[in-house]
Amino acid sequence: MKSTRNPRFLLPCLLLAASACGGGTAASGAFSATFPDNRSEDVASVLARLASAPSAESPAVAVGLTSTPSLFAYDIASGHELWTSPVGAPVSAPRLAGELVLLHESTGIVARGLRDGRTRLTIPDSAMHLVGADGEGPVSVFVLSTGAGVGARSEVVVAQGGSVSWRRSYEQALGAPAVAGGLVFLPWATQNLSVLDARTGDELARLRSTDAVVSEARRFAGHVYYGRSGFYLLDAQAAGGSRESTHFASPSVGDLPGDPSLDADPYRPAPSATSAVHKIRLAWRPSTSGTGVGVQDALAYFVFYRLVFALEADGGALRWVSSLPADGLDSVASEGGLWVATADGQLRFLDAADGRERPARETGHASVAMALPHDLGAPDGAAQGEALPLAEQLLAAAQNTDARLVPARSLAVARLAAMSDGAATESLLSLCDDRRLPPPVRAAACEGLASRSNGAEFVLTALRRHANFLDQTEPPPAGPLGRASANMHLTAAVPLLLGQLRDPATPAADLTGLAQALGELGDRSAAEPLLDFVRLYHADAADDPTRNAVVAASQAVARLLGVASVDELTTLAADPLCSPGVAQALRDVITSLTENPAEATGAPSADANPTDDANAEDATPAPQLPVQVTDAMVTRVLAPVEAQLRACLSADSTHPPSARLMLVLEGDGAVRMVSTTPGSLQSCIEPLVRAQTFPGNRADSRQQVTHTLRRAH
Amino acid sequence: MRAQTSGPLGAITALVLLALSSGLTTHAQAQRGSNPAGMRVADAAHLLDSNDPDEIRMGIENLGLSGRATAIPPLTARIERGLPRPLLEAAVETLGVLANPAAGPILFRLADHRVPSVRLAALQAIVSCRPRGADAALIEALGDLDPRVRGAAAIGLGELGARGSLDALFHAFDRGVIESVTSIGQLADAPATDRLLGYLERVPLDSINPGLNEIFARADVSNAIKLRIVGRLGELATPEVRTYLSDLSAALPDAGGELGRAIQDAMSRISE
Numbered sequence: 001m002k003s004t005r006n007p008r009f010l011l012p013c014l015l016l017a018a019s020a021c022g023g024g025t026a027a028s029g030a031f032s033a034t035f036p037d038n039r040s041e042d043v044a045s046v047l048a049r050l051a052s053a054p055s056a057e058s059p060a061v062a063v064g065l066t067s068t069p070s071l072f073a074y075d076i077a078s079g080h081e082l083w084t085s086p087v088g089a090p091v092s093a094p095r096l097a098g099e100l101v102l103l104h105e106s107t108g109i110v111a112r113g114l115r116d117g118r119t120r121l122t123i124p125d126s127a128m129h130l131v132g133a134d135g136e137g138p139v140s141v142f143v144l145s146t147g148a149g150v151g152a153r154s155e156v157v158v159a160q161g162g163s164v165s166w167r168r169s170y171e172q173a174l175g176a177p178a179v180a181g182g183l184v185f186l187p188w189a190t191q192n193l194s195v196l197d198a199r200t201g202d203e204l205a206r207l208r209s210t211d212a213v214v215s216e217a218r219r220f221a222g223h224v225y226y227g228r229s230g231f232y233l234l235d236a237q238a239a240g241g242s243r244e245s246t247h248f249a250s251p252s253v254g255d256l257p258g259d260p261s262l263d264a265d266p267y268r269p270a271p272s273a274t275s276a277v278h279k280i281r282l283a284w285r286p287s288t289s290g291t292g293v294g295v296q297d298a299l300a301y302f303v304f305y306r307l308v309f310a311l312e313a314d315g316g317a318l319r320w321v322s323s324l325p326a327d328g329l330d331s332v333a334s335e336g337g338l339w340v341a342t343a344d345g346q347l348r349f350l351d352a353a354d355g356r357e358r359p360a361r362e363t364g365h366a367s368v369a370m371a372l373p374h375d376l377g378a379p380d381g382a383a384q385g386e387a388l389p390l391a392e393q394l395l396a397a398a399q400n401t402d403a404r405l406v407p408a409r410s411l412a413v414a415r416l417a418a419m420s421d422g423a424a425t426e427s428l429l430s431l432c433d434d435r436r437l438p439p440p441v442r443a444a445a446c447e448g449l450a451s452r453s454n455g456a457e458f459v460l461t462a463l464r465r466h467a468n469f470l471d472q473t474e475p476p477p478a479g480p481l482g483r484a485s486a487n488m489h490l491t492a493a494v495p496l497l498l499g500q501l502r503d504p505a506t507p508a509a510d511l512t513g514l515a516q517a518l519g520e521l522g523d524r525s526a527a528e529p530l531l532d533f534v535r536l537y538h539a540d541a542a543d544d545p546t547r548n549a550v551v552a553a554s555q556a557v558a559r560l561l562g563v564a565s566v567d568e569l570t571t572l573a574a575d576p577l578c579s580p581g582v583a584q585a586l587r588d589v590i591t592s593l594t595e596n597p598a599e600a601t602g603a604p605s606a607d608a609n610p611t612d613d614a615n616a617e618d619a620t621p622a623p624q625l626p627v628q629v630t631d632a633m634v635t636r637v638l639a640p641v642e643a644q645l646r647a648c649l650s651a652d653s654t655h656p657p658s659a660r661l662m663l664v665l666e667g668d669g670a671v672r673m674v675s676t677t678p679g680s681l682q683s684c685i686e687p688l689v690r691a692q693t694f695p696g697n698r699a700d701s702r703q704q705v706t707h708t709l710r711r712a713h
Numbered sequence: 714m715r716a717q718t719s720g721p722l723g724a725i726t727a728l729v730l731l732a733l734s735s736g737l738t739t740h741a742q743a744q745r746g747s748n749p750a751g752m753r754v755a756d757a758a759h760l761l762d763s764n765d766p767d768e769i770r771m772g773i774e775n776l777g778l779s780g781r782a783t784a785i786p787p788l789t790a791r792i793e794r795g796l797p798r799p800l801l802e803a804a805v806e807t808l809g810v811l812a813n814p815a816a817g818p819i820l821f822r823l824a825d826h827r828v829p830s831v832r833l834a835a836l837q838a839i840v841s842c843r844p845r846g847a848d849a850a851l852i853e854a855l856g857d858l859d860p861r862v863r864g865a866a867a868i869g870l871g872e873l874g875a876r877g878s879l880d881a882l883f884h885a886f887d888r889g890v891i892e893s894v895t896s897i898g899q900l901a902d903a904p905a906t907d908r909l910l911g912y913l914e915r916v917p918l919d920s921i922n923p924g925l926n927e928i929f930a931r932a933d934v935s936n937a938i939k940l941r942i943v944g945r946l947g948e949l950a951t952p953e954v955r956t957y958l959s960d961l962s963a964a965l966p967d968a969g970g971e972l973g974r975a976i977q978d979a980m981s982r983i984s985e
Contacts, residue, residue, distance in 0.1 A: 468856035469863060470881075470888050504827045505858050532793075537827070539795040546827070576764040577797055660786060662818035664846055673846040675815045679782045704818045 031170060031194060035206050038239040042205035046183065046195050047236065049204075050224070053181040056137050058375055061114055062347060063094045063101045064329075064367040065273055071103055073114060074363040076347060076376070081364060083117035091129075092270040093278055093330075093369035097142055098135015098179065100159065101371075104270070109144065113162065120162035128155060129270035132176020132216060134374075138162075139198050141177045141184050148173040148190065148267035156186065158198060166201050175266040178217035180224050185217035185234070190267060193217060193226045193234075207234075210242045212250075215266050220375050223288050225249075229261065231286045233293040247293040249286040251300035253316035256282065257407030260302055273369040279305045283331040283338055284313065285374075297352040301338045303328045304408035307397050308340065309415075310355060318415045320355035321393045323400055324348070329370040336378040341370035349379050355393070356383035391419060395427040398441060399434070409441045417448025425455025425484070429462055432477040450483035450513070456492075459484050463496035467505035475505045479513025486520040494523040495627045495699030501533060501553075502701075511549030519556025525627035527560040531568060538572050538586070541579035551585040558593045566590055625698045629665055633695060634707045641688045648684035649711045661685065661707040667700030669693065685709075754779045758787035769800055777807035782815055789819040802834050809838030817844025824850055829859035836862065840869040848875035855885045855893075864892040871896025871927075879905050886912075891920065898927025906938050910945045918946075918953045929961060940975050947979030955983040 036042070060076040065087070071094060072084035088105035095102045100111040100120060109130055111121040125144060131154075133142035138161045145154035154174035157167040175187030183204070184196040190213050195205040207214075213228040225231035230250025232238055240246045260282040264271050271277040284300035286293050295313035302309040306324040308331075311317065326344035333339075337352045347361035359381045388396070397405075397412035413431060416424045431437060431445030452459075459481050467475040478500040485493035500506045501514050515533075518526045530553045541547040554572070557565045572578070573586035626633065638645065649659055659681050664673035671694060674686040697703060752775050760772025769791070776784035785808065792804050805823060808816040820842060823835035836854055839847045851873065854866035867890050870878040879900055886893040897909055906928060912921050925942060928934050946954045962968055962976045 467858055469858055469890075470856040470884055472888075502825055504825055504829075504832065508827070535793060535795045537795065539797045540801065540828070542798070572795075575795070577766065577795070577800075579797075662815070664818055664821060672849070673817055673821075673844060675817050675844060677782065677786050677815050679813065679815050702821075704822055706818070 031172070031188065031192075031203070035194075035203055037192070037206040037208040038241045039205065040236070040239045042195075043207070043234070043239045044236060046205045046234070049183060050181040058096065058098070058135070058373040059114055060373060060376060061096070062341060062363070062373070063096060063114075063371050064341070064345070064363060064365055065090055065094055065103070065369040066365050067368050069368075071101065071112070071117070072363065072365050073101060073117060074347070074361070074365075076361055076379075079361055082115060084365070085112065085117040090273045090369070091125075093273045093275075094371045095130060095133040095142070096135070096371050096373055097133035097140035097159075099138055100133075100135060100140040100162065102130060102133050102142055104130040109142065109157075111140070111142075111159065111162070121159060121164065123157060123164075123167075126155065128153070131174070131264075131266035131270055134177050134179045134217075134219070136179040136181075136219075139179050139182070141179050141186075141198070143174045143177055143186070143266070145174050145266065147269045154188075156184075156201075158184065158201070160199075165199065168201060173267050175214065176216035176263065178219045178224055178226075180219045180222075185219075185224055185226060187214045187217055187226060187266070190214065207232075207238055208241055212243060212248070216263060218285075218374055220285050221287070223286075225286050225293075228265075231293075233286065233288055247288075249293040249295055251282070251284050251295050251311070251313035253282070253300050253302070253311040253313065256302050257411055258304060260304070276305075278329055278369060279303070279327050281328070281331050283333045285333040287335075296333055296335055297337075299333070299352055301331060301333055301350075302408075303331045303338075303340065304411075305404055306342075306402060307400065307405055307408045307412070308338065308350060308355070309408075309411070310338075310350075310352065318390065318394075319352075320387070320390060321397045321412060321415070322350055322355040322357075323393075323396050329367060330372045332372045332374060332376050334376050334378050339372055339376050341367070341372055343367055347372075351383040354383070354387035356385055356387050358383050389423060391416060391421065391423040391427045394419075394424075395430060398427075398431050398445065399437075403438065406438045406440055409438070410444045413441060413444040413448055417444075417451065420454065422455035422458065425449070425452045426458045428452065429455075429458050429477070429481075432480055433462070433474075435474065446477055446480040449477065450480040451487065452484045453487050455484075456488050456490050459488065459490060460493060460496065463493055463500060466499070466503050475503065475507060475510075476500070477510065478506050479510035482510075482514040482517030486517040489521070491521055491523050492698070494518065494521055494526050495697060495701070497521075498526060498529045498627070499699045499701045501529065508543060508545030508549060511545065512552040515549055515552035515556045519552075519559040522560065523627060524560050525630075527557050527565070528630075529628065530554075530557045530560070531565075534569075534572060538582050539575060539577040539579055541582055547579060547581055547585075550579075550582055551589070554586055554589050558589050563593055566593055569593075625696050627698050628703055629669070629695055629697055629705055631705060631707055634661075634663065634705050637692045637694050638689065638707070641692065644688050645685060645709050646711055648681050648688070649709060651684065652678070652680055654678060654680060656681070657711055659685065659709045661689065661709060663689065663694075663705045663707065664702060665694050665697075665705060666702055667696050669696040672702065754781055754783050754787075757784070761787055761791040766797065766800060769796070770803060773800065773803050773807050777810050780811065782811070782813045784811060785813055785815045789816070792819055792823070798828060798831065801831060805831065805834040805838050809834070809841040812841045812843075814842055814844035816842045817846065820844070821846065821850055824854060829857075829862055832857065832859065832862045833865050836865045836869055840872050843873065848873055848878055851875065852878050852881045855881055855890060860890075863890045867892040867896050871899035874900065876900050876902070883908060894921050894924035895927055898924030899931070901928060901934075903935075903938055906934075906942065910942060913945065913949060918949075918951070918957060922957055925957075926961075929965075936972055939972055943972070943975045943979050947982060950983045952983070952985075955980055955985070958983075 062074045064072050069090050070084055070086045073082040075082050088107050091104040099114050101114050103110050108125050109123040112119050128144035128146050131143050131145045140159040142157050146152050152173040153171050155169045158165045172189050178185040182198045184198045186194045191209045193207045193214050194203050196203055212230055214226050215228040217226040224234040233247040237246045258280040260280050264277050281303045282300055285296045287296040298313045300311050300313050305327045308322040310319040324342055326342040328340040328342055331340045338350045340348045345363045345365045349358040358379055394412045394416045398409045416427050428445050428449040432449045462476040463481050465476050467473055482497050497514050497518050533553045534550055537550050541550045569586055569590050573583050656678055660677040662675040666672050671690050674689045676682045676685050757772045757775035760768045763769050776788055788804050820835045820839045824832055826832050851866040851869045855863055857863050882893040882897050909924055958976050958980045965973050
């Protein structure tokens with residue numbers, strides 16, 4: 001404990017001569033420059049007063065503002081509306097202050113009775129915002145402020161039984177107050193908490209935080225806390241002034257979109273009644289046990305309009321995510337769950353364990369703003385329905401069509417990507433496959449999919465799909481699927497990846513990922529189809545994605561074949577018809593190959609993880625088929641009729657020295673077409689060829705094989 | 714499938730067709746693999762190895778002019794080695810002009826080319842070359858994502874006389890491939906005609922009258938079927954039907970025959 005004499009805080013107290021409503025004034029001294037802070041005896045005195053006058057619970061009443069505009073109060077315990085009343089143009093959201101409801105209207109701060117809605121007070125706002133309020137029994141306290149900054153000024157109003165007891169102005173920014181045990185806990189100047197006597201306004205104690213912002217005080221379960229992103233517990237150790245020397249609780253949940261906090265920052269101008277600030281919250285509450293202070297249920301609830309994420313307070317691990325039917329207008333953490341007042345007029349309670357809802361309260365008013373008591377207890381009744389698996393909850397959140405939710409939907413995708421089970425792969429695939437999703441959400445899903453290391457069965461299934469106008473199917477996200485296949489060492493995917501590479505419906509942007517994956521997977525049978533691709537498009541790479549794909553395919557060939565590919569790549573690089581940029585890229589590949597042959601080859605087959613691949617094999621029959629039927633296989637198949645085939649050449653009137661056979665084989669090996677050059681050999685050769693049994697291929701796709709027959713010497 | 718005679722490739726087609734149709738390709742010329750206006754096949758094939766795109770084009774044109782099946786392997790090999798698009802399309806069209814089934818494999822492969830215009834040219838060449846499996850390739854192309862390619866596939870199936878493709882053509886028609894209806898008309902048997910007539914209640918007459926025109930123009934379709942169509946149209950009795958029947962009647966070679974009288978009778982029952 002030490003006293004402070006920091007000149008920054010030596011601001012004079014300006015005591016108003018008279019209150020607007022005839023209330024009395026308190027003695028001067030609050031925020032005096034000479035008042036000592038962090039004094040244990042002062043804190044002990046405050047704690048003694050709190051102990052002798054246990055704080056009363058706040059009425060379980062919610063208030064809401066409708067668009068008409070009107071204000072209503074709803075008794076949560078009884079489930080009845082208490083009153084509704086038309087109001088003037090609202091400036092900010094309503095606030096609860098004990099037995100009063102406050103609404104900043106165009107005429108000023110209007111205080112109505114919580115039980116009857118009757119107007120008790122109207123205080124001119126003097127160009128300030130209503131930044132916070134609290135109440136206990138008949139005592140209500142509220143603070144008006146310009147917010148922090150040069151020329152900041154604030155006013156505290158204390159009312160008793162609906163009449164102003166005293167009000168006091170300060171030339172500095174004040175935070176949101178709490179009331180307990182006849183004491184007012186008033187944050188100010190971002191790091192101080194002054195404890196005032198609610199009756200007189202006398203300052204009884206002052207606490208100064210050295211390492212956390214203090215902007216609001218809250219009363220939970222008989223304890224007073226103060227802080228902002230984290231809360232100090234007001235106890236005997238509070239005079240320590242720092243997190244380490246006091247009891248301090250703060251959820252650690254990592255970065256979240258929208259910069260959420262427990263409530264609007266009192267040191268900034270108050271947001272309008274309908275501001276998004278009210279709909280983007282990090283709701284949590286400190287709780288005190290015998291061992292210290294922590295976070296209630298060890299959960300912080302991130303509310304983003306209509307999505308609620310329950311995050312473990314000690315690291316941010318996701319417990320559940322809930323998609324609400326309407327925006328959350330106010331949210332309050334409670335023991336066992338989260339209260340959310342939604343714009344459809346429902347007061348919902350989401351169970352901390354799994355996010356299932358307990359029976360909701362229906363206020364009957366669609367609202368634009370709501371205020372719930374801070375210390376609301378959990379409702380009776382059991383949670384309803386079944387809790388979906390987390391991957392499905394995240395998928396539903398990511399697929400929410402509300403365009404405002406994109407940042408939270410992206411968060412859902414990121415959390416999906418962090419999950420290790422295969423169901424997450426399926427969900428990420430579903431999202432990456434949905435081209436109607438906002439680009440940031442889809443991009444995050446595709447990136448997550450590309451990084452997967454399990455869920456091979458979903459990857460293989462997706463790769464089997466091809467776009468077809470008549471079937472109204474779209475191409476799968478082949479690039480990310482290819483990268484996922486490579487991550488999983490999924491060699492069973494090779495023929496499917498080749499099928500996607502050949503499919504003209506595969507978006508050009510996906511080709512590079514496909515080619516890279518084929519190179520990484522290390523199945524050398526992919527080299528020839530990749531070379532075919534390079535040959536066919538190296539002179540016709542009109543756009544960047546195609547050009548990149550040609551280069552990636554050549555790199556994959558180099559990786560698969562090593563120096564054995566140099567001759568072919570050199571021929572292509574020397575082609576004067578090469579598309580711009582391709583020739584140089586090919587030369588770079590060749591240079592890399594010749595300078596680092598071992599590195600280029602990469603021996604990826606040896607690196608393949610047979611265990612992971614075995615998982616994939618579970619999803620598909622063990623592929624004993626070749627990736628592609630090669631000329632060598634055709635030679636073997638035709639061996640039994642080789643003599644007869646040669647006889648065809650000898651018998652032909654043109655006596656050709658050789659003949660070229662072009663076979664088109666179906667995926668199961670069925671002969672779709674036999675074509676001979678010269679054509680005069682067709683009638684002799686075709687029946688012989690068709691009589692043979694050819695192997696199918698793993699991709700179960702049609703392929704073409706060329707075979708040359710030569711007459712016997 | 715008719716070879717294109719317009720656009721940048723039209724010149725090649727026109728030149729080749731002129732040579733092929735003029736009867737100048739004698740047996741002797743064919744024996745040595747040459748053509749009167751150009752060069753030996755081997756020389757033309759040699760030009761395909763040039764670094765000069767103009768020489769490659771000349772080689773392609775002369776291979777087309779040869780009209781020889783021996784022109785196909787060098788063209789195929791050159792395509793497989795990779796060509797810029799204009800030359801690729803010229804080579805594909807030349808294969809189509811050569812109209813030899815031996816070109817099938819490379820054309821099937823190009824039917825999966827990434828560029829729609831190349832796929833379109835490949836399909837048209839497949840129809841021209843009629844290799845085994847052409848109908849299957851065209852049926853598959855009905856599902857192409859490019860509408861021009863789908864349309865060409867639909868038309869090609871009619872030209873191929875691929876009766877086994879009727880189900881696929883109806884499916885394509887259901888999906889909006891309007892070119893399918895012409896081919897349906899060219900291929901339809903009695904059940905398929907009834908199936909086509911079933912669309913009269915669901916789609917405008919304009920959508921299916923290209924198919925009906927084909928049926929009425931076919932000599933292999935019985936008068937009974939044609940009379941059934943007229944009867945069904947008469948039941949609709951819409952102004953559009955009357956206009957259609959009127960045009961049909963005017964186009965009939967035998968307007969006084971049974972079909973002509975049935976048309977007149979149906980028209981007379983439709984108020985103007």
